[in-house]
Structure formats: C-alpha cells, structure tokens
Amino acid sequence: MFLLKEVKYKNILNIKSLNIKQYKVTCIVGESGSGKTTLLRLLNKLISCDSGEIFYNNQPLTDINPIELRRNVVMLPQVPPIFKGSIKDNLLIGLKFSKKPLASDNQLYDVLKLVKLNKKLNQDAEKLSGGEKQRVALARVLLMKPEVLLLDEPSSALDEDTEHMLIDALVNYTKENGKTLIMVTHSKKVANEFSDEIIEIKEGMVIN
Numbered sequence: 001m002f003l004l005k006e007v008k009y010k011n012i013l014n015i016k017s018l019n020i021k022q023y024k025v026t027c028i029v030g031e032s033g034s035g036k037t038t039l040l041r042l043l044n045k046l047i048s049c050d051s052g053e054i055f056y057n058n059q060p061l062t063d064i065n066p067i068e069l070r071r072n073v074v075m076l077p078q079v080p081p082i083f084k085g086s087i088k089d090n091l092l093i094g095l096k097f098s099k100k101p102l103a104s105d106n107q108l109y110d111v112l113k114l115v116k117l118n119k120k121l122n123q124d125a126e127k128l129s130g131g132e133k134q135r136v137a138l139a140r141v142l143l144m145k146p147e148v149l150l151l152d153e154p155s156s157a158l159d160e161d162t163e164h165m166l167i168d169a170l171v172n173y174t175k176e177n178g179k180t181l182i183m184v185t186h187s188k189k190v191a192n193e194f195s196d197e198i199i200e201i202k203e204g205m206v207i208n
C-alpha cells in the first residue's frame, strides 16, 4: 500500500526500501527521537521527503493532492487536539470539517464503546483526563472511516489493561472493516502481540 524507495528527510530519516502492506497491522517501534513520528508525517504528506519516492497504491505521493490523500489516510498525532465543547462536538468536528455526513448519537455511542470510553456525549471534553481525551480523539478519527489509520502512540496515556483492551478492539476493527493500521508504539509487548509487521527504526534507518 505504501512503498518507500531511497527516502531521505533532512538528517532525520534515511530509508532505503520499505513496503507497508494493505489490510495489515504494522507497528513502528524505536527509541525516542529515532524518526517514528517523522515517518508517519511523510506518509500523510504533512511533510515531503527531500529525495527518493513514496508511493500510495502505486501512485507517487507527489501526484496526489494532500487534501484528497488525507480523506483516505488519517493521522492521529501524539497529543491530539481537544476543542472547547462537549464530547459530541469533539467527535463530530472531523466529519464537519471534511463535509461528510454527520453521525447519529447511537453511532457516536458505538464508537465510544469501541475506544472503551464510558462517557455521556454531553460531557465537557476539556474536563476529561489525558487518556480519555486521547480516546475521544481516536474516536473522532475512526468516525472518518479512512482506509488507513496512522496512529502516533494512541495508548501512551493509558494503563496497561486499558491499553490492551483498546488495541485489541482497534485491531479487530481494522480486520473486520478492511482497514490498514499503522501505529507507533513504545510498547514492545503491544507490537509483538498485535502486529502483522514490525518496523524498527534506529537513528532514522529501518533496521529489520
């Protein structure tokens, strides 16, 4: 689905060749500062490589309009934004921005269930804990129903049990709905248990 050839970005990433497969769960692991987030940002065209080529479904990213790409490839940043207002406002904002049909309250509760968040839609989103905000933001991304989910440490603020439940649910969602999940994780345990493929990055290079 994504193919990278001789990709260089500043002195941060230097990837000779990388193939990220469709319908699979791929975990990106590596030390802090090794370039994991930078790789996700390249895939979403938030930044462009200085040399080399990246293909999405055999099409060079340089030929794809970034707005169009981000309808299909959605990234959840490490510290996702939470906006003033209720959980419902925060869930719907992505759909509103991208002019997609809004979801019903029942659908919103379903997605909250998926991300293991037992809260009412009218609750103030800004009063949630860090881990709860992270899951509201994840639910917002899931509602967009993208083909590819790029998640940057989606469970970094969660305890181990909640993390396990959440990743398990995400992986099931990915498989059942024919999605592709590409996820940065600090947890070797999560990577080993849930991924089909593991990309290990060290000092900007893929080492496995």
Ligand SMILES: Nc1ncnc2c1ncn2[C@@H]1O[C@H](COP(=O)(O)OP(=O)(O)OP(=O)(O)O)[C@@H](O)[C@H]1O
Residues within 6 Å of the ligand: 010, 012, 030, 031, 032, 033, 034, 035, 036, 037, 038, 039
């Ligand atoms: N726009 C930028 N300009 C210059 N340096 C940058 C830029 N973005 C990131 N870096 C640097 O590139 C390196 C890789 O950053 P990146 O955020 O990709 O690492 P990471 O592996 O995701 O780290 P972490 O696990 O701590 O989130 C770091 O040394 C960072 O300081």
